[in-house]
Each structure stands twice: as structure tokens, then as C-alpha cells.
Amino acid sequence: MTTVFKNCHFFAGTSATVQQDAWFTVGDDGKLTATGTGQAPAADNVVDLGGQYVTPGLTNVHTHISLDPLTGDGGSATGVVPTTVRAVAHLHQLLKSGVTYIRECGCSFDIDIALKQLQTDGQLTKVPTIMPSGKLFSMTGGHGDLPNTAYVVDSPDEMRKAVRTAMKKGAQAIKVIATGGVMTPSDFMNDPQLSTAEMAVAVEEAHHKGRVVAAHAEGNPGIMNAIKAGVDSIEHGFYVTDEEVDMMLEQGTYITPTLVADWAIPTFAKGKIPDWEVKKAADALDDLYHNLMHAFKRGVPLTLGTDAGTPFNDFTMSPVELQLMVEQGMTPFEAFNTSVNGAKLMKVDSEYGTLEVGKYADFLVLNADPMQDVKAFQQTDKAVYLQGQRQY
Structure with a gap:
């Protein structure tokens, strides 16, 4: 079952750009299947991220x-x-x-x-x-x-x-x-x-x-x-x-x-x-x-x-x-x-390291933009996801 994560600022890790009003989808295999901005696609399982910042783990x-x-x-x-x-x-x-x-x-x-x-x-x-x-x-x-x-x-x-x-x-x-x-x-x-x-x-x-x-x-x-x-x-x-x-x-x-x-x-x-x-x-x-x-x-x-x-x-x-x-x-x-x-x-960059379609959805959800202040990564109560599933 595909999960849609919506209402976030999305940092894929491939450049310093942070996409505003973004969404992304994760398939049953825990990998990203699509990313975008604006209106998120419909799905049975939707996670609203409340305008927070998504970044690769x-x-x-x-x-x-x-x-x-x-x-x-x-x-x-x-x-x-x-x-x-x-x-x-x-x-x-x-x-x-x-x-x-x-x-x-x-x-x-x-x-x-x-x-x-x-x-x-x-x-x-x-x-x-x-x-x-x-x-x-x-x-x-x-x-x-x-x-x-x-x-x-x-x-x-x-x-x-x-x-x-x-x-x-x-x-x-x-x-x-x-x-x-x-x-x-x-x-x-x-x-x-x-x-x-x-x-x-x-x-x-x-x-x-x-x-x-x-x-x-x-x-x-x-x-x-x-x-x-x-x-x-x-x-x-x-x-x-x-x-x-x-x-x-x-x-x-x-x-x-x-x-x-x-x-x-x-x-x-x-x-x-x-x-x-x-x-x-x-x-x-x-x-x-x-x-x-x-x-x-x-x-x-x-x-x-x-x-x-x-x-x-x-x-x-x-x-x-x-x-x-x-x-x-x-x-x-x-x-x-x-x-x-x-x-x-480690030669695992085809599946890990950035948030791109085809890679595992290992990501963090932060309150602040880490590309403006790298100390945003130090947030102690950040949400942590592995393969699209929340761990903390």
C-alpha cells in the first residue's frame, strides 16, 4: 500500500534547495515512488507532516x-x-x-x-x-x-x-x-x-x-x-x-x-x-x-x-x-x-543517502530548516523514519 506524506518542506539532499509545499510517496518496499509540490495525490494512507522539514537520514x-x-x-x-x-x-x-x-x-x-x-x-x-x-x-x-x-x-x-x-x-x-x-x-x-x-x-x-x-x-x-x-x-x-x-x-x-x-x-x-x-x-x-x-x-x-x-x-x-x-x-x-x-x-548510494525516487525512505522530520542552520539536526525530539515507517 502506498503512503503519501504531505504538507512538508522537502530537502532531498542532492542540492541545497528545499522544496516548499511538498509531498512524496513511499511504496510497500519502503522506497520513494514519487515526489512533488502542491496538491498531493490521493491515497488510503496519508501522513500530514504539518509544515515541518523532511531531510535524509x-x-x-x-x-x-x-x-x-x-x-x-x-x-x-x-x-x-x-x-x-x-x-x-x-x-x-x-x-x-x-x-x-x-x-x-x-x-x-x-x-x-x-x-x-x-x-x-x-x-x-x-x-x-x-x-x-x-x-x-x-x-x-x-x-x-x-x-x-x-x-x-x-x-x-x-x-x-x-x-x-x-x-x-x-x-x-x-x-x-x-x-x-x-x-x-x-x-x-x-x-x-x-x-x-x-x-x-x-x-x-x-x-x-x-x-x-x-x-x-x-x-x-x-x-x-x-x-x-x-x-x-x-x-x-x-x-x-x-x-x-x-x-x-x-x-x-x-x-x-x-x-x-x-x-x-x-x-x-x-x-x-x-x-x-x-x-x-x-x-x-x-x-x-x-x-x-x-x-x-x-x-x-x-x-x-x-x-x-x-x-x-x-x-x-x-x-x-x-x-x-x-x-x-x-x-x-x-x-x-x-x-x-x-x-x-560504502557503495550503497544507489539506495541510500538522498531522498530520490527508487531509494529507501530513510528520513528525519525537523522543526527548522537545516540548510539555514545546520544545528536543526540536533533537535532531540525529531521524528525518524526507516523505509517509510516511523521509528521515533
């Missing part, structure tokens, strides 16, 4: 649903049952915040793979569509070498077997660790970790099955190593250089800035997590703003990702990431377009 390509954002180490030593309960709660929070599609970037116990299967079977509802990664790939002693969190690999052959194993289990994305990071005390952002040869094997195996590869890469030479390995996205990329930008433009590599992950630590975590961890984040903030916006201005496609689950970076922060992008000089549409780029990175 957000795509977040960097989440960690198993982590506890109220701890310095993410609570990685927690057992599988409480971690699973926590992960499900985080999925609900993501959807309620307006995120309708996620790519996990490292999940303890491969919990996201199991939850994806439950979602596919219809046993897990009111959560975003999940692209699971399972556990991430780290070297011995590297960033991410935490309990229950990583495949620990120390050669190309070990990487090859681990990636094949992960995909056999159901991993649809692969996450490799190219540099140190904020959450580990024994390394720094400019410490290279997995080698180019090790990461290139991960790329080769993942691409054989059409999977995408993300590289945690904050400083150099690790960013360069990951680009040379052929990864699809650089996660964080705080110290990206012009030489690397040139290579990314040539190869079509994306950057997921995760501004909010670094911003949240000095903003909320002082006195609550170790001082060394706060200092790492605070020292990088101005540099990463400058470098990432420079890469954006040069044409590198940015994606929307928050690193949700890292310290004091909870699962409601995707709209705040958009706000930070605008504060650094992007227009509201340019910031929103990072969500569309996320769907492109």
Missing part, C-alpha cells in the same frame, strides 16, 4: 558501538554479554539522533556481525542499517591491541589469513591501524604501525570481495603508508599533507575527519580520564581543523563519521560533527554532503 561511517564513551579505554575488557547490551543501546541512540546507516570501524567480539544478522532476520529493530566490520586489524602492541578488539597481525601473511577469516565471519568492511592514536598510552599519532605491505594485503583481499578498507591514520608517515596501500578511506587524517592530498585526489580516497572525537576530549574529559590522553587530543585540535579543511578545499571528499564510543564522544554526536564543520567554514549543504559521501564510500 544521516550516514555515519565511523562508529564503535561496543565501546563505552565514559571510560578512557572504551571498556574493552568488559565481557561479551554486557558489551552486547551496551552495543544495542548505542544503536538505538544513533537512530534516535538521526543516523539511519552506519559503518562500524572495529567492534569487540565481532558483535556487530551478529547484530547485523539479527537485523537482517527482523529480530533487531529500531536501529540504523549496519555495515559490520567485526574486530579491527592491529600490530602487536599497536593502537587497538586491546582485549577482545583486534586481530593482531605482524606480517602480510598473517594479515591475509585474518582478513579472509573476518570476511568469512561476515565482515563487510575492514579497518586497519596505520598509526598510533589518542587512546593508547605507549604510542603517538605520528608513530607508523602496520606497514604498507601489510595493509596492501588487506586491501587486496577486501577488494576481491567488493569490501571497503578504512585506515586509522592520524599522522605521518602512517597516512602516506595507508594511501600507498590503496585504502578507500583515511580515518582522522589530522596531519594530512599536500603531497598526500594529491595522491588522494588521484586515487579517489576519502577522509573521515571525526572532528568531534578530538574536540570532545578537551571539552568534556578533563579530570575524568588520564591527563596524557587529554593532552594528546588538545594539542592536535587546531592543527587538525586547519589540515582537514585545507584538504576539503582542495577537493578531497570528506565523509561524516564521529568515532562514536571514544572518550566523551557518545552516540548522539553526529549532528554536532556537522556543526563543527560549519564552524570551520563549510556551508550547511557542504557539511550535510559528507553524509552523502559516506553512502558513496
Whole structure:
């Protein structure tokens, strides 16, 4: 049965234009069948949206649903049952915040793979569509070498077997660790970790099955190593250089800035997590703003990702990431377009990311126009729809 949604301002996500006095229809398969303005067509099922603003749901390509954002180490030593309960709660929070599609970037116990299967079977509802990664790939002693969190690999052959194993289990994305990071005390952002040869094997195996590869890469030479390995996205990329930008433009590599992950630590975590961890984040903030916006201005496609689950970076922060992008000089549409780029990175943009005929009707209903003020996405009582069905 077709449902007609009428009396709304309609932002399809394909340009900054917001159509006034709009309507759209959704079929039994949950996909948009028509859009228009003026008089809405007749239908048995009609939803009057009361003059509010309809926008595509957000795509977040960097989440960690198993982590506890109220701890310095993410609570990685927690057992599988409480971690699973926590992960499900985080999925609900993501959807309620307006995120309708996620790519996990490292999940303890491969919990996201199991939850994806439950979602596919219809046993897990009111959560975003999940692209699971399972556990991430780290070297011995590297960033991410935490309990229950990583495949620990120390050669190309070990990487090859681990990636094949992960995909056999159901991993649809692969996450490799190219540099140190904020959450580990024994390394720094400019410490290279997995080698180019090790990461290139991960790329080769993942691409054989059409999977995408993300590289945690904050400083150099690790960013360069990951680009040379052929990864699809650089996660964080705080110290990206012009030489690397040139290579990314040539190869079509994306950057997921995760501004909010670094911003949240000095903003909320002082006195609550170790001082060394706060200092790492605070020292990088101005540099990463400058470098990432420079890469954006040069044409590198940015994606929307928050690193949700890292310290004091909870699962409601995707709209705040958009706000930070605008504060650094992007227009509201340019910031929103990072969500569309996320769907492109994941190769699901034929069905997700924008509100066009033939795509799933995953949308939000807001009180205000997000193209005038991007903070409209932060509305706490927004309506959230998946495939034309209201979830919140």
C-alpha cells in the first residue's frame, strides 16, 4: 500500500534547495515512488507532516558501538554479554539522533556481525542499517591491541589469513591501524604501525570481495603508508599533507575527519580520564581543523563519521560533527554532503543517502530548516523514519 506524506518542506539532499509545499510517496518496499509540490495525490494512507522539514537520514561511517564513551579505554575488557547490551543501546541512540546507516570501524567480539544478522532476520529493530566490520586489524602492541578488539597481525601473511577469516565471519568492511592514536598510552599519532605491505594485503583481499578498507591514520608517515596501500578511506587524517592530498585526489580516497572525537576530549574529559590522553587530543585540535579543511578545499571528499564510543564522544554526536564543520567554514549543504559521501564510500548510494525516487525512505522530520542552520539536526525530539515507517 502506498503512503503519501504531505504538507512538508522537502530537502532531498542532492542540492541545497528545499522544496516548499511538498509531498512524496513511499511504496510497500519502503522506497520513494514519487515526489512533488502542491496538491498531493490521493491515497488510503496519508501522513500530514504539518509544515515541518523532511531531510535524509544521516550516514555515519565511523562508529564503535561496543565501546563505552565514559571510560578512557572504551571498556574493552568488559565481557561479551554486557558489551552486547551496551552495543544495542548505542544503536538505538544513533537512530534516535538521526543516523539511519552506519559503518562500524572495529567492534569487540565481532558483535556487530551478529547484530547485523539479527537485523537482517527482523529480530533487531529500531536501529540504523549496519555495515559490520567485526574486530579491527592491529600490530602487536599497536593502537587497538586491546582485549577482545583486534586481530593482531605482524606480517602480510598473517594479515591475509585474518582478513579472509573476518570476511568469512561476515565482515563487510575492514579497518586497519596505520598509526598510533589518542587512546593508547605507549604510542603517538605520528608513530607508523602496520606497514604498507601489510595493509596492501588487506586491501587486496577486501577488494576481491567488493569490501571497503578504512585506515586509522592520524599522522605521518602512517597516512602516506595507508594511501600507498590503496585504502578507500583515511580515518582522522589530522596531519594530512599536500603531497598526500594529491595522491588522494588521484586515487579517489576519502577522509573521515571525526572532528568531534578530538574536540570532545578537551571539552568534556578533563579530570575524568588520564591527563596524557587529554593532552594528546588538545594539542592536535587546531592543527587538525586547519589540515582537514585545507584538504576539503582542495577537493578531497570528506565523509561524516564521529568515532562514536571514544572518550566523551557518545552516540548522539553526529549532528554536532556537522556543526563543527560549519564552524570551520563549510556551508550547511557542504557539511550535510559528507553524509552523502559516506553512502558513496560504502557503495550503497544507489539506495541510500538522498531522498530520490527508487531509494529507501530513510528520513528525519525537523522543526527548522537545516540548510539555514545546520544545528536543526540536533533537535532531540525529531521524528525518524526507516523505509517509510516511523521509528521515533
